[in-house]
Amino acid sequence: PVDGGPVRFAVLGLGWFAPDVAIPAIEASDYCETTVVVSGGREKAERVADEKGVAHALTYDDYADGEASDAYDAVYVCTPNALHLPHVETAAELGKDVLCEKPLEANGERARKCVEACEDGGVELMTAYRMHTTRSIRWVRDVVQDGAIGDPVHTRGAFSYNLIAAGESMDQWRLNPDLAGGGPLMDLGVYPLNTSRFVLDADPEAVHATTVEGPPEFDGLEKYVAFTMEFPDGAVAECDSGYQVAGDNYFEVGGTHGRIRVDVPFNVDADRTITVSTGGEEQTVTVEEPSEMVEEFDYFATGLLTDMAIGPDGQHGYEDMRIADAIYESGESGGRIEL
Numbered sequence: 001p002v003d004g005g006p007v008r009f010a011v012l013g014l015g016w017f018a019p020d021v022a023i024p025a026i027e028a029s030d031y032c033e034t035t036v037v038v039s040g041g042r043e044k045a046e047r048v049a050d051e052k053g054v055a056h057a058l059t060y061d062d063y064a065d066g067e068a069s070d071a072y073d074a075v076y077v078c079t080p081n082a083l084h085l086p087h088v089e090t091a092a093e094l095g096k097d098v099l100c101e102k103p104l105e106a107n108g109e110r111a112r113k114c115v116e117a118c119e120d121g122g123v124e125l126m127t128a129y130r131m132h133t134t135r136s137i138r139w140v141r142d143v144v145q146d147g148a149i150g151d152p153v154h155t156r157g158a159f160s161y162n163l164i165a166a167g168e169s170m171d172q173w174r175l176n177p178d179l180a181g182g183g184p185l186m187d188l189g190v191y192p193l194n195t196s197r198f199v200l201d202a203d204p205e206a207v208h209a210t211t212v213e214g215p216p217e218f219d220g221l222e223k224y225v226a227f228t229m230e231f232p233d234g235a236v237a238e239c240d241s242g243y244q245v246a247g248d249n250y251f252e253v254g255g256t257h258g259r260i261r262v263d264v265p266f267n268v269d270a271d272r273t274i275t276v277s278t279g280g281e282e283q284t285v286t287v288e289e290p291s292e293m294v295e296e297f298d299y300f301a302t303g304l305l306t307d308m309a310i311g312p313d314g315q316h317g318y319e320d321m322r323i324a325d326a327i328y329e330s331g332e333s334g335g336r337i338e339l
């Protein structure tokens with residue numbers, strides 16, 4: 001554990017999410033502080049450090065060389081998916097605990113290497129799934145586990161975004177197979193996938209998927225994926241995700257005695273509406289949400305400061321990548337894949 005706190009973070013990858021969402025969340029947290037920012041460009045690192053009042057600005061090479069390593073206790077990795085592993089490996093070698101953005105890496109094998117590196121280095125590895133610290137989803141999980149809708153029969157979930165309609169550039173890492181590891185499944189589909197596992201508190205035994213290849217600019221990546229996951233007690237998750245579908249964003253659990261639906265669960269800090277249907281009656285519950293990224297950083301830091309077990313850990317994030325690999329395999333073969 002880190003003595004006393006606050007936990008001092010090196011933040012890697014100064015694109016959208018780290019400077020706009022994560023660093024402000026660290027600033028608003030009780031137990032965390034940003035002391036180092038790391039970027040591909042020295043000038044960019046210095047500019048962001050200046051803007052955010054951060055003491056140290058490093059390049060990835062400086063970071064890999066262990067520069068300023070006395071100035072931070074933990075690392076927050078927010079680079080493209082296939083660039084998580086090298087930074088996680090460096091952190092593990094330097095003895096720094098890691099909060100790594102989702103998906104843990106670009107495929108199962110690379111995600112497993114992240115887990116192994118952190119085990120070898122004796123450091124914590126948490127996969128940054130916001131849904132585990134989002135109050136509404138935690139509430140749904142608790143009431144489902146308490147039997148509020150009877151035995152869960154299925155989950156349904158979708159998270160999609162039409163990046164072409166939004167006018168986004170086709171020249172971006174999310175459409176580069178080498179950096180993203182996959183299309184919308186890796187970026188968005190992992191949310192209903194992981195939330196199904198979290199809410200059911202179980203891991204699937206088999207998957208079946210349909211993938212639809214995107215236009216040439218997608219470089220062989222899917223533009224749409226629909227998949228089912230079979231859980232050991234018979235529950236089934238039905239999920240889909242696309243880069244050319246406008247705004248699907250919901251999660252639902254159906255059970256033997258009712259159904260719970262959450263609208264707009266997956267956007268960061270969105271207003272969420274929960275509809276509970278049991279015994280022929282429908283009730284709408286609004287859960288007042290604190291900022292989930294603040295919760296996530298404080299949760300991770302509390303784990304480091306107290307030696308409490310931290311989850312979702314690296315193994316949990318690896319499991320998603322193993323499932324994603326099987327989804328792609330099923331999309332290619334058309335067959336059901338046992339995990």
Ligand code: NDP
Nearest residue numbers: 013014015016017018039040078079080081101102103173
């Ligand atoms: P952006 O494209 O906005 O930023 C990525 C940054 O990574 C770049 O700005 C760049 O920063 C750095 N980078 C390093 N090498 C490369 C490269 N070869 N090509 C492109 N960028 C590179 O991505 P996001 O911030 O949206 O996503 C980063 C990670 O965070 C991803 O793993 C993503 O899945 C995850 N994410 C999680 C979210 C959540 O809600 N939990 C939300 C959004 C993203 P620099 O110039 O400083 O090196």
